[in-house]
Amino acid sequence: xRLSAIGGWLxxxxxxxxxxxxxxxxxAFIIQVVFRYFxxxxxxxxxxxxxxxxxxxxxxxxxxxxxRTKKSxxxxxxxxxxxxxxxxxxxxxxxx
Numbered sequence: 001x002r003l004s005a006i007g008g009w010l011x012x013x014x015x016x017x018x019x020x021x022x023x024x025x026x027x028a029f030i031i032q033v034v035f036r037y038f039x040x041x042x043x044x045x046x047x048x049x050x051x052x053x054x055x056x057x058x059x060x061x062x063x064x065x066x067x068r069t070k071k072s073x074x075x076x077x078x079x080x081x082x083x084x085x086x087x088x089x090x091x092x093x094x095x096x
Contacts, residue, residue, distance in 0.1 A: 018057055018060050018061055021053045021057050021060070022053075028046045028050045028053070029050050032046035032050070
């Protein structure tokens, strides 16, 4: 019981860190647009920070995804097709 509570707390903190990285990436992007197009002063550090935050989010996020879901949407669609259900591309897919 105690170990699962600690694990849940750690997962929530890891998600908070990922949300913080997304916020940093967004604000760096906004700063880059404002400085480049309104002040005509392109900044290099904002582009670098955006790329670094994106890379860290890509590396940080996948270990957290199996905790939340058992299957991904693509696996559900493949399972339905294998069972004989038709999947229409025009309609919104119904996930498992």
